[in-house]
Amino acid sequence: MSKIRKFTQFSFRDLVATAGPTVLTIVALCALAYFLVDPSPPRSVTLGTGQENSAYEEFGKKYAARLGKHGIQVTLQRSLGSQDNLQHLNEGKVDIAFVQSGSTEQAEAQRKGLVSIGSLFTEPVWLFLREDAKVTQISQLKGLKINLGPEGSGVPKLFRQVLALNGIEPGDLTIGALENTPGTVELLEGRIDGLVFSSGPDAPLVQMLLQTPGFKLFDFTQAEAYSRRLPFVSHVVLPRGIVDVGRDLPAQDYHLIAPTATLVAREDLHPALIDLYVQAASEIHGGTGWFQQQGQFPSARYTEIPVAREAAKFYKDGAPLLQRYMSFWLANFFDRMWVVVVALAALVLPLSKVVPPLYVWRIRSRVYRWYGQLRTVEQELEAAQGPQRAQVCAGLLKRLDEIEEMVNQISIPLAFADGLYGLRSHINFVRQRVKNALA
Structure with a gap:
């Protein structure tokens, strides 16, 4: 190590060694929370459509294209129609499906665990x-x-x-x-x-x-x-x-x-996917048509099935705030982790007060541990008596030279240089005592 690098403005290695355990603990807690707090949305979903050449099938292709832009693979499953789709939802064969209004009743839908994402268009x-x-x-x-x-x-x-x-x-x-x-x-x-x-x-x-x-x-x-x-x-x-x-x-x-076509999902469908579907519905069905005005659909009206909480919030306030400015997956990550972030903030604040004193102690300990060596030299000097005193003093002088050589190799930030120079002066002080004893 060059002499120039013995004194530095900042010791990155010591900071890493001091703050490393704290940082690793926080990262481990974040990773654990990522998998346990709220599971990530699935990358694939099955959509029940309708018969060949039906409007349900055509709209199913549009939903698959829009969700595909966010990395969600939509598998389209043909069916005979609304009653068939309801059966597939109840059996867990599809996650979400097109259903015609009047196909079921509110009590039956609640008993089966079905929720509506909204009415889409009149058919x-x-x-x-x-x-x-x-x-x-x-x-x-x-x-x-x-x-x-x-x-x-x-x-x-x-x-x-x-x-x-x-x-x-x-x-x-x-x-x-x-x-x-x-x-x-x-x-x-x-x-x-x-x-x-x-x-x-x-x-x-x-x-x-x-x-x-x-x-x-x-x-x-x-x-x-x-x-x-x-x-x-x-x-x-x-x-x-x-x-x-x-x-x-x-x-x-x-x-x-x-009647109106509605998008019906199982109540265990991930909330983030419901957000994504209702946003896609707004893009696909929000315009004018043969039987609808601008902005009439999608809507929480015209459906006998209870509307999902996330969909009702969209119809009231629009898209979630984070998803307006971030990608779907990044917004979903922060949305899932905000509780953990708040908890970690409460943990980071006290830990941040511990790291600086630990950093200072680690730097100063490089100097302080040599004072133990000097104290040992003084104790041996005081214990040396009789004819062998001169031989002991000669050995102590050699040992002090070795200590000084090791101290000169210490790399330390400039802010702590006073401690290093104080140690070197104390080495000379002990050396002078040994020489006086030897004389």
Whole structure:
């Protein structure tokens, strides 16, 4: 070690040795808290969608893309519809799913441990008929072949309620249970008279049938009455020309009844994922549409399932503060660890008062421990008597030279140099005593 480096402004090595145990303790506590205080959100989640070419499937792809930007892998699982998704939620096969309003009741949802993330959009009941079918009222469906879709969807249950309000028994018409896509094929081939399904206007089947000649959309002229009798549906209007203004499609306003699509999750879904889903819902469904105004959806209304606490907070106050300025994972880390940070702050304050005195003691101990050697030399000098006194004094002088050589190698910060020079002067003082005794 060069002579220049013997005196330094600051001893980093001593600081590390002094504060190291404290820092390691804090880091260990943070690591333990990271795994025990609140588990980190899972990196994958399963979303129950709907049938092929349905609006649920199309929106499921959008959710997967948005959550994928945050490192969350969304696995899409097709289903027959709302009833099927509810069953999958209850069985734990999916974590979150699209469910139509009216598919369950509040008490049943609470008993099953389900929570709503909010209503997303209206999905009207579309009744497409062959153009030659002279049907203007639901009661005129008697004797026709109508496909309502599989029992796993929410449409059969809903439309049977509509039939019941019109005094029609299910046996008064031939009901099909095909999925939407094969049911549409049957309608196009003329093997059935009508097709009923509930979906958002973005569904490819809706777009196709609205523009296919030879078929007509049933006009629910009593839609307002249905909305009063069935509280989970609302009255919406398909405006004239909304499909194609140039071709004037449709050529008139159509009155429809519409339940709402909701996003339902298991209550044990990680709160951070609920935050992420409701933010994605705001981006996907927050704009204007055929049946909605700007900002109408997503909403905590129009759902019979209790709304999750995190979703209700979003609808009231917006996105969590940290997630507005940080990435999802970093914001989630601080959100999970704030309790630990407060507890550690209470621990760090007293520890920070202990470290400086320990640092000072460690530096000064390099000097002080040599005073024990000097005291030993003085004790041996006092004990030396008789003819061997001269030999003992010579040995003590040699020992003092060795001590001085070792002291000269000490590296010490400048702030503590006075102690080092004091030690060297005391070595000379003891050396002089030995020389006097030897003389």
